[in-house]
Amino acid sequence: MEQGSTSILSAALVLFFVMDPLGNVPLFVSYLRHVDEKRRTRVLAREVAIAGCVLLVFLFGGDGLLHVLHLEQESVTIGGGIVLMIIALRMVFPQQESSRRPESKEEPFIVPLAIPLLAGPSALATLILMVRSDPDAVITRWLPALGIAWGASAAILMASPILIRVLKKRGLTAIERLMGMILIMIAVQMVMTGIREFMTTT
Secondary structure (H helix, E strand, C coil): CCCCHHHHHHHHHHHHHHHCHHHHHHHHHHHCCCCCHHHHHHHHHHHHHHHHHHHHHHHHHHHHHHHHCCCCHHHHHHHHHHHHHHHHHHHHCCCCHHHHCCCCCCCCECECHHHHHHCCHHHHHHHHHHHHHCHHHHHHHHHHHHHHHHHHHHHHHHCHHHHHHHCHHHHHHHHHHHHHHHHHHHHHHHHHHHHHHHHHHC
């Protein structure tokens, strides 16, 4: 990724696509359908805030894990591209809805809305890989990118009841698959960059 505002925006877009708030709108609505209408906004805000805290923890502490594993930059770049490719393919070819349908009628707390639907393994892994690619840019680049992605995701999820009525399930699915196609191209570019870097250093 390039330096400056462009890299912040591109990183924010990648995180936004990985968090997949539009794809999660139907699930959020389904999990909250048994919650009293007066509490839904409060529950949504709480879960989104918890997810943000978890993402921040991994932003500032996740790089230590990769450092302990002694992973090289090229491995991180190629591995990140493969991870993003898998995420994107799941967005384009989603799993059956029945396997993701909520069964509990209790008010959700942390699981599954905050974790793993918003701050899931994919988003956490992407954050770690970004920080590992440039550890010195945590404050100047990755933190603003996370703030943009989280803010946009939070806004969409807070408006999920309205979006599900306006766009319907078919419209949300179409947008999610478009996001998946864009993410596939980003993933391919990451793999190509990693291979190029490996070839030039050997």
